[in-house]
Amino acid sequence: MQSPIKLQDIKNKKLLSFIKETEQLCNPKDIYICDGSPEEYAAIMALMVEQRIAIPIPNRPGSYLFRTAPSDTARAAEYTYICTEKKEDAGPTNLHKSLEEMREMIKRYKDCMQSKTMYVIPFSMGPTGSQFSKIGVQTTDSPYVVAHMHEMTRTGSKVLDVLGEHGDFTKCMHACGYGDGTETWPCDTKDRRFICHDIEGNNIYSYGTGYGGNALLGKKCMLRIASAQAQGTDRMAEHMFIIRVTSPENKQYHLVGAFPSACGKTNMAMMEPTLPGWKVECLGDDIAYLYIDEKRRLRAFNPETGFFAVAPGTSMTTNPNMMKTIENGRTLYTNCALTDDGDVYWEGNDKKPKHAKNWKNNDWTPDSTELAAHANARFTTSITNCPVLAPEDSLEGVIVNAIIFGGRRSDTTPLVGQSRDWNHGVYLGATICSETTAATDGTPGELKYDPMAMRDFCGYNFGDYLQHHLDIGAKLGDNAPSIFYVNWFNKDETGNYAWPGFGDNIRVVEWMCKRIDNKISAIETPLGYLPYKEDFNLDGLNLSEKELEILFSCNSELKREELSKIQKHLAELGDRVPEEIWEEFSRLQKDLNPSNNAAVPRYAFN
Ligand code: GTP
Ligand code: SPV
Ligand code: MN
Numbered sequence: 164m165q166s167p168i169k170l171q172d173i174k175n176k177k178l179l180s181f182i183k184e185t186e187q188l189c190n191p192k193d194i195y196i197c198d199g200s201p202e203e204y205a206a207i208m209a210l211m212v213e214q215r216i217a218i219p220i221p222n223r224p225g226s227y228l229f230r231t232a233p234s235d236t237a238r239a240a241e242y243t244y245i246c247t248e249k250k251e252d253a254g255p256t257n258l259h260k261s262l263e264e265m266r267e268m269i270k271r272y273k274d275c276m277q278s279k280t281m282y283v284i285p286f287s288m289g290p291t292g293s294q295f296s297k298i299g300v301q302t303t304d305s306p307y308v309v310a311h312m313h314e315m316t317r318t319g320s321k322v323l324d325v326l327g328e329h330g331d332f333t334k335c336m337h338a339c340g341y342g343d344g345t346e347t348w349p350c351d352t353k354d355r356r357f358i359c360h361d362i363e364g365n366n367i368y369s370y371g372t373g374y375g376g377n378a379l380l381g382k383k384c385m386l387r388i389a390s391a392q393a394q395g396t397d398r399m400a401e402h403m404f405i406i407r408v409t410s411p412e413n414k415q416y417h418l419v420g421a422f423p424s425a426c427g428k429t430n431m432a433m434m435e436p437t438l439p440g441w442k443v444e445c446l447g448d449d450i451a452y453l454y455i456d457e458k459r460r461l462r463a464f465n466p467e468t469g470f471f472a473v474a475p476g477t478s479m480t481t482n483p484n485m486m487k488t489i490e491n492g493r494t495l496y497t498n499c500a501l502t503d504d505g506d507v508y509w510e511g512n513d514k515k516p517k518h519a520k521n522w523k524n525n526d527w528t529p530d531s532t533e534l535a536a537h538a539n540a541r542f543t544t545s546i547t548n549c550p551v552l553a554p555e556d557s558l559e560g561v562i563v564n565a566i567i568f569g570g571r572r573s574d575t576t577p578l579v580g581q582s583r584d585w586n587h588g589v590y591l592g593a594t595i596c597s598e599t600t601a602a603t604d605g606t607p608g609e610l611k612y613d614p615m616a617m618r619d620f621c622g623y624n625f626g627d628y629l630q631h632h633l634d635i636g637a638k639l640g641d642n643a644p645s646i647f648y649v650n651w652f653n654k655d656e657t658g659n660y661a662w663p664g665f666g667d668n669i670r671v672v673e674w675m676c677k678r679i680d681n682k683i684s685a686i687e688t689p690l691g692y693l694p695y696k697e698d699f700n701l702d703g704l705n706l707s708e709k710e711l712e713i714l715f716s717c718n719s720e721l722k723r724e725e726l727s728k729i730q731k732h733l734a735e736l737g738d739r740v741p742e743e744i745w746e747e748f749s750r751l752q753k754d755l756n757p758s759n760n761a762a763v764p765r766y767a768f769n
Pocket of ligand 1: 421423424425426427428429430431448449471472473475476477481602651652660663664665668
């Protein structure tokens with residue numbers, strides 16, 4: 164491939180020296196500077212087909228399947244570091260490396276691109292040229308990353324124009340490495356991998372993995388940098404979806420929601436409501452950048468232009484709009500199965516094939532004990548393919564009416580609740596507890612506190628981060644959005660989900676909208692405000708008394724049992740956890756005290 168942009172055309176001094184730095188370190192065969200054009204996308208796909216990295220999917224022209232190395236299928240949280248001078252600036256939730264240790268690790272890049280092309284990808288997270296966007300430039304030896312950055316970010320020449328001669332950007336150095344990959348998926352052995360965030364220097368160094376958030380550096384790596392840069396400002400960078408909800412009365416609400424990885428953000432972002440007259444439109448499914456506008460309102464926009472979404476569980480019943488999205492246009496599939504009749508397949512997909520090649524390229528039948536698709540198999544597609552995309556993509560973002568925190572828990576957390584006020588909401592976010600999923604390396608199904616769904620993505624001390632959230636609330640004052648929490652994943656005694664979920668989640672949203680509009684009251688419990696039965700639309704659902712209790716009651720016993728774990732969790736967040744958060748904890752402790760129980764109602768559904 165001929166580079167459409169020549170080195171001598173690049174005006175930006177920092178960029179020139181960054182390219183030189185990567186070149187000297189990695190020693191590539193040649194350099195290709197991306198212009199973000201459709202021709203470039205076509206050429207890179209053709210190259211990957213020729214090299215058998217991309218497998219054309221016969222029934223989906225223009226779409227391709229990728230199979231990663233078996234060791235490179237999820238975020239490498241254990242090798243993800245925040246690199247700062249002082250350890251306490253990274254805080255207890257992050258793995259810390261000193262700048263010296265970082266520089267030592269960087270030596271692993273040495274000569275790793277021999278006989279490979281080094282791609283240079285200028286990209287903007289958020290509208291190119293907007294003062295709220297973040298610009299990065301990624302160097303990489305992965306054509307898979309180039310194609311993905313085309314879908315997920317605004318890439319190309321326009322970004323270089325915005326940078327001009329002296330513009331600043333986040334340096335994003337990436338290389339797949341070698342030593343542990345397959346012929347078509349290079350990566351390095353786990354012990355040699357690293358994803359370093361040099362927060363003060365505004366640099367990202369990622370080495371040894373080509374997968375998702377490890378390699379598409381505009382996504383989670385930039386989120387870590389952006390979150391840290393937002394500290395003390397009127398901005399926030401969060402792991403949140405953004406939706407526009409329109410009620411039957413034609414009133415619009417904008418909701419953002421932080422749920423941990425693989426806990427339902429994408430599904431919520433393109434929900435097909437089961438209640439008549441309601442409409443949900445998608446603005447973003449994974450990351451939100453937020454800021455306080457000149458009228459002191461919280462605004463949010465989606466810095467991404469594509470979805471990198473969980474495949475397993477996606478079907479016409481669960482997420483019809485996502486199924487339509489991936490059929491509407493070119494889509495890149497990673498670690499899905501390829502069926503004999505030329506289509507892709509994953510667990511939970513409606514069309515079960517008789518035979519397929521699974522994500523490891525092994526024979527697969529419905530009787531196989533192996534998975535067809537990896538549990539963290541994903542598809543990548545442009546947001547413009549989404550049939551329920553919110554029409555305008557304004558530079559200013561949307562005014563946020565509510566923030567929703569969520570997690571995956573079989574018990575203890577009811578279906579929905581509302582915080583008493585902003586600080587209580589920050590506390591609720593700070594104590595999100597969720598079963599781990601396949602989105603990171605590690606054992607799925609374990610309970611883990613994932614405060615604000617940001618444990619893996621906050622680039623600085625988490626106590627300071629919580630203080631920042633409190634400060635934002637104070638600045639917003641009366642304009643602060645309402646804060647809710649949800650849990651779609653309560654289970655009954657037989658282990659089945661007690662709540663139908665998906666499109667029926669609109670019932671929860673409807674209750675939230677009524678609360679936002681102050682149309683209804685709610686019952687105050689130790690877990691915040693819970694719905695009264697008459698205010699919550701259960702029409703057409705056949706829920707048993709037992710299920711209603713699981714979903715709508717404050718189970719004081721279970722919550723009380725959790726108190727010591729919450730206390731331990733908050734203590735583990737370190738001594739910079741604000742006093743206000745501890746006060747909320749003390750209040751919960753007090754409210755759950757059995758001697759107070761008579762005074763505090765727990766269930767309004769009898
Ligand atoms: P990341 O992209 O990793 O950040 O994940 P996400 O938060 O966008 O999660 P996603 O919407 O992709 O959902 C992950 C899994 O949860 C999928 O298998 C979904 O089918 C399942 N899921 C989502 N919403 C619901 C729900 O309301 N009920 C149930 N039971 N499952 C759900
Ligand atoms: C997540 O894990 O939250 C994801 C996938 O959205 S990744 O891009 O790998 O971070
Ligand atoms: Mn995510």
